[in-house]
Amino acid sequence: MGEFALIEEVRRRCSVPRADVLLGIGDDAALLLPRGGNELAVSMDTLVSGVHFPHATDAFDIGWKALAVNLSDLAAMGAEPAWATLALTLPAIDAGWLAAFCDGFAALAREHRVALVGGDTTRGPLTVTLTVHGHVPAGQALRRDGARVGDCVLVSGVVGEAAAGLACVLGSALRRAPDETDLAYLLERLNRPVPRVALGLALRGIASAAIDVSDGLHQDLGHIAARSGLAATIRTGALPPSAALSRVGDEAQRLRWQLAGGDDYELCCAVPPDRVADAQAVAAALGCVLTVIGHFDAGSGVHLIDAAGATVPSPCGGWEHFGT
Amino acid sequence: MGEFALIEEVRRRCSVPRADVLLGIGDDAALLLPRGGNELAVSMDTLVSGVHFPHATDAFDIGWKALAVNLSDLAAMGAEPAWATLALTLPAIDAGWLAAFCDGFAALAREHRVALVGGDTTRGPLTVTLTVHGHVPAGQALRRDGARVGDCVLVSGVVGEAAAGLACVLGSALRRAPDETDLAYLLERLNRPVPRVALGLALRGIASAAIDVSDGLHQDLGHIAARSGLAATIRTGALPPSAALSRVGDEAQRLRWQLAGGDDYELCCAVPPDRVADAQAVAAALGCVLTVIGHFDAGSGVHLIDAAGATVPSPCGGWEHFGT
Numbered sequence: 201m202g203e204f205a206l207i208e209e210v211r212r213r214c215s216v217p218r219a220d221v222l223l224g225i226g227d228d229a230a231l232l233l234p235r236g237g238n239e240l241a242v243s244m245d246t247l248v249s250g251v252h253f254p255h256a257t258d259a260f261d262i263g264w265k266a267l268a269v270n271l272s273d274l275a276a277m278g279a280e281p282a283w284a285t286l287a288l289t290l291p292a293i294d295a296g297w298l299a300a301f302c303d304g305f306a307a308l309a310r311e312h313r314v315a316l317v318g319g320d321t322t323r324g325p326l327t328v329t330l331t332v333h334g335h336v337p338a339g340q341a342l343r344r345d346g347a348r349v350g351d352c353v354l355v356s357g358v359v360g361e362a363a364a365g366l367a368c369v370l371g372s373a374l375r376r377a378p379d380e381t382d383l384a385y386l387l388e389r390l391n392r393p394v395p396r397v398a399l400g401l402a403l404r405g406i407a408s409a410a411i412d413v414s415d416g417l418h419q420d421l422g423h424i425a426a427r428s429g430l431a432a433t434i435r436t437g438a439l440p441p442s443a444a445l446s447r448v449g450d451e452a453q454r455l456r457w458q459l460a461g462g463d464d465y466e467l468c469c470a471v472p473p474d475r476v477a478d479a480q481a482v483a484a485a486l487g488c489v490l491t492v493i494g495h496f497d498a499g500s501g502v503h504l505i506d507a508a509g510a511t512v513p514s515p516c517g518g519w520e521h522f523g524t
Numbered sequence: 525m526g527e528f529a530l531i532e533e534v535r536r537r538c539s540v541p542r543a544d545v546l547l548g549i550g551d552d553a554a555l556l557l558p559r560g561g562n563e564l565a566v567s568m569d570t571l572v573s574g575v576h577f578p579h580a581t582d583a584f585d586i587g588w589k590a591l592a593v594n595l596s597d598l599a600a601m602g603a604e605p606a607w608a609t610l611a612l613t614l615p616a617i618d619a620g621w622l623a624a625f626c627d628g629f630a631a632l633a634r635e636h637r638v639a640l641v642g643g644d645t646t647r648g649p650l651t652v653t654l655t656v657h658g659h660v661p662a663g664q665a666l667r668r669d670g671a672r673v674g675d676c677v678l679v680s681g682v683v684g685e686a687a688a689g690l691a692c693v694l695g696s697a698l699r700r701a702p703d704e705t706d707l708a709y710l711l712e713r714l715n716r717p718v719p720r721v722a723l724g725l726a727l728r729g730i731a732s733a734a735i736d737v738s739d740g741l742h743q744d745l746g747h748i749a750a751r752s753g754l755a756a757t758i759r760t761g762a763l764p765p766s767a768a769l770s771r772v773g774d775e776a777q778r779l780r781w782q783l784a785g786g787d788d789y790e791l792c793c794a795v796p797p798d799r800v801a802d803a804q805a806v807a808a809a810l811g812c813v814l815t816v817i818g819h820f821d822a823g824s825g826v827h828l829i830d831a832a833g834a835t836v837p838s839p840c841g842g843w844e845h846f847g848t
Contacts, residue, residue, distance in 0.1 A: 222563060226751070227668050228600035228735060229567035231660070234558030239546060242641065243553035244609040244655060248648035276552035285568040287611070287653040317566065324572035324651060329611040329644070331568060331655040336555070344551050411552060427550070 201293045206321050209295075210286070213302035214309060214316040220282060221315045230317035232283055238335040241279035245270045249326035253391075254369050259297045261391035262328060263304030268393045269414060270332040271312060272465040275400035276412040278342040279334030281312045286319035287329040312397055342403060342410035347428035347470035351408055353494035354479060356396050356466045358440045359417050363461020364448055365390030375450040382444045393465040399490075402482040403469060410469040416460040418514060421468050421494075422502045428470070431499030434459070437507040438493045456515040459504070470496055525617045530645050533619075534610070537626035538633060538640040544606060545639045554641035556607055562659040565603035569594050573650035577715075578693050583621045585715035586652060587628030592717045593738060594656040595636060596789040599724035600736040602666040603658030605636045610643035611653040636721055666727060666734035671752035671794035675732055677818035678803060680720050680790045682764045683741050687785020688772055689714030699774040706768045717789040723814075726806040727793060734793040740784040742838060745792050745818075746826045752794070755823030758783070761831040762817045780839040783828070794820055 201209070211225045223231035234240055247266050249255050257265075267284065274281050286305075290298075309316065314332070365386035368378055378386060396412070403410060409428060411420045418434070425432040436455060445454045471479045476492060483490035504512035525533070535549045547555035558564055571590050573579050581589075591608065598605050610629075614622075633640065638656070689710035692702055702710060720736070727734060733752060735744045742758070749756040760779060769778045795803045800816060807814035828836035 223665070223667065228597040229565040229603060229658070229665075231601070231665050231667075232564040232566060234562075234564050236560070238558075240556040240558055240564070241553040242556060242607070242609060242655075242657070244611055244643050244653075246611040246613060246644045246646045246653070248613060248646050251647055273552040277555070279553060283566070285566060285655055287568055287570045289570060289572060289651060319568050320570045320653070322570045322572050323575055325649045327613060327648060327651055329568075329570070329653045331566075331609055332553075333566070334553070341547070341553075341555050343547060343555075 201295055203321055206293055206298065209298060210302055213299065214306045216309050216313055216315045218282065218313065218315040221317055224315065224317045232317065235335045238337055239341060241274055241277045241334040241336050241341060242331065243270055243273035244329065244331040245273065246327060246329040257391060259300035260304035263301040264308050264392055266328040266330050267305050267308045267314065268395050268465060270330045271395035271397055272412040272414065274332055274334040275395050275397045276342065276410050276467055277336060278340060278400045278404040279336040280401060281314045281332060281334045281397060283317045283333040284314050285331045286316055288319065289322045289324040289327040291324065291326060340404045342400065342407055342469065344409055344411055344424050345427040347409040347424050347430055347496045348472070349430060349496060349498055351470040351472055351496045352476050352492045353421060353432055353434065353468065353496065354471050354490050355417065355440065355468045355493050356399055356483065356488055356490050358442045359413055359464045359466050360445055360454065360458035360461045361386055361389040361442055362393065362463035363457040364445055366463065374448045375453065376448055378448045382447055385444055390463060393463065395465055396467045398486050399467055399483055399488055402486060403479060406475050406479050406482065407469040407471050410467055413464045413466045413468050415462045417468060418459040418502055424470060425496065425500065425502055430496045431501055431503060432494060432496050433503045433505060434494040436504050436512050438491065440489065440491045460515045525619055527645055530617055530622065533622060534626055537623065538630045540633050540637055540639045542606065542637065542639040545641055548639065548641045556641065559659045562661055563665060565598055565601045565658040565660050565665060566655065567594055567597035568653065568655040569597065570651060570653040581715060583624035584628035587625040588632050588716055590652040590654050591629050591632045591638065592719050592789060594654045595719035595721055596736040596738065598656055598658040599719050599721045600666065600734050600791055601660060602664060602724045602728040603660040604725060605638045605656060605658045605721060607641045607657040608638050609655045610640055612643065613646045613648040613651040615648065615650060664728045666724065666731055668733055668735055668748050669751040670733040671748050671754055671820045672732055673754060673820060673822055675794040675796055675820045676800050676816045677745060677756055677758065677792065677820065678795050678814050679741065679764065679792045679817050680723055680807065680812055680814050682766045683737055683788045683790050684769055684778065684782035684785045685710055685713040685766055686717065686787035687781040688769055690787065698772045699777065700772055702772045706771055709768055714787060717787065719789055720791045722810050723791055723807055723812055726810060727803060730799050730803045730806065731793040731795050734791055737788045737790045737792050739786045741792060742783040742826055748794060749820065749824065749826055754820045755825055755827060756818060756820050757827045757829060758818040760828050760836050762815065764813065764815045784839045
């Protein structure tokens with residue numbers, strides 16, 4: 201299979217028709233129709249084999265996850281996904297691998313009506329870079345800098361399970377080895393993250409700031425705090441419980457996974473106290489739990505306190521690709 | 525230098541202010557303001573070290589070229605460059621390398637007022653992926669599928685010199701080793717391609733189709749022919765002459781470089797015969813030569829003929845990353 205056959209295979213397998221795609225794959229550039237009265241949200245994320253996913257990860261899961269982590273960024277802006285471009289670097293062409301990769305990508309792309317409109321295929325170490333584009337009505341995006349003193353910190357779903365899944369894959373020491381059900385569940389959380397797109401859209405006009413939890417809750421909440429010029433406090437006892445986490449990890453592990461583990465792709469947001477009930481109601485309507493885990497104050501940094509209000513030492517920092 | 529310091533360094537060095545960037549680097553996504561009445565042209569290209577540029581290439585040149593090859597795609601659409609996102613995968617952080625890379629990128633970005641609005645930094649084998657966005661008035665883009673029977677084939681500047689530069693770098697057998705001046709010139713053509721952005725804009729309303737010559741003139745012209753459902757003929761004797769090519773290569777080498785060599789980033793376009801003078805005039809006003817090298821006919825494929833009208837055998841095919 202040559203480069204052009206590869207591109208044709210990707211085009212065919214990932215096809216999602218959209219009226220705002222005037223010209224898709226096959227020219228020097230795609231031609232797209234922006235939506236009147238809307239801003240364009242653009243995000244780009246790379247996954248490198250062996251860095252962002254274990255080398256042995258299924259091709260389907262790589263395709264799914266590459267899109268999921270990017271859609272998660274749009275979700276965190278409250279943007280409606282529209283278009284993606286894909287830069288796929290492959291050591292060699294394996295038709296079976298490529299088909300599975302495309303199927304994983306396409307499964308999520310169809311769910312969110314994301315059209316793949318262009319990209320590039322190159323030879324080299326397995327790397328997947330996506331740029332995603334979404335529409336957001338002017339002035340309504342959920343930015344990181346909008347939190348205000350007194351806002352509550354909310355997090356969707358459960359955090360820490362993807363990190364526990366990775367610990368299972370890496371053979372890290374666990375409190376107890378996971379049974380088959382827990383293992384399958386934790387691996388699904390790691391390999392098939394579900395971007396909170398609908399929730400992000402529903403939180404427009406309710407949340408004052410949002411971010412997705414990709415690098416660890418502690419670190420990612422820190423970005424909202426820093427950009428908003430505030431301090432954030434997390435009540436560790438309020439973190440959403442996870443039966444699987446409690447079974448495979450001890451209390452210190454659970455806390456580390458939940459606060460410093462990446463790859464969850466849940467949303468963390470700031471919501472004024474008088475809008476928390478609204479936020480939780482729109483989440484519930486989407487089948488999602490939105491939990492109050494802390495609040496914003498004047499100051500800086502992210503602080504952890506236990507049920508008695510005593511300071512909890514911070515676990516190791518979040519994911520940073522080059523260390524510090 | 526950690527990941528955040530790296531991002532800050534890139535942001536600082538590559539800063540280009542634009543009123544249509546509402547939110548740049550530093551949130552989950554950039555927020556951009558599309559231009560009313562315009563379509564958005566989006567293109568994405570990856571450069572992998574050792575594949576798209578020799579490992580020893582200067583960091584400045586890598587930064588320059590990564591943007592140049594992407595802007596060239598916008599030029600070939602007749603789109604006005606606006607925004608870019610950068611996925612930079614690095615084996616390690618080298619502050620000097622990074623500064624030079626950013627300076628090369630920024631030198632070209634400032635020239636074309638391209639704002640770097642986001643991206644991703646990851647650890648891995650040196651790879652640079654850019655997504656670029658440009659504005660093009662509705663319906664005016666230069667597509668590949670617009671050539672008509674009787675249109676002339678035109679090419680800007682000189683093609684083949686980048687391929688000769690690569691031959692010098694790779695130590696390929698040459699008719700004659702280049703002197704210092706030719707070597708510097710050919711390497712500049714390879715490492716610092718100049719995207720024909722202004723020419724692409726000027727050709728709107730004149731050219732009926734266009735492509736940039738990245739993979740070799742023969743192959744790239746073939747894309748216009750195929751998408752337009754036509755045959756294209758190149759008169760090899762009409763190819764723009766190059767003194768440097770004639771000095772370092774014999775006739776067969778020159779022809780192969782000019783027809784099958786990639787990396788020139790000149791524009792190849794289809795222009796109706798009665799608009800050729802207009803096309804050449806707008807090019808001349810930009811200090812650029814636009815040469816008529818052939819024409820389009822009913823049929824398919826790309827045909828080569830010499831001055832006597834005899835068929836010239838095709839040189840080896842253009843650049844294809846995975847072979848065939």
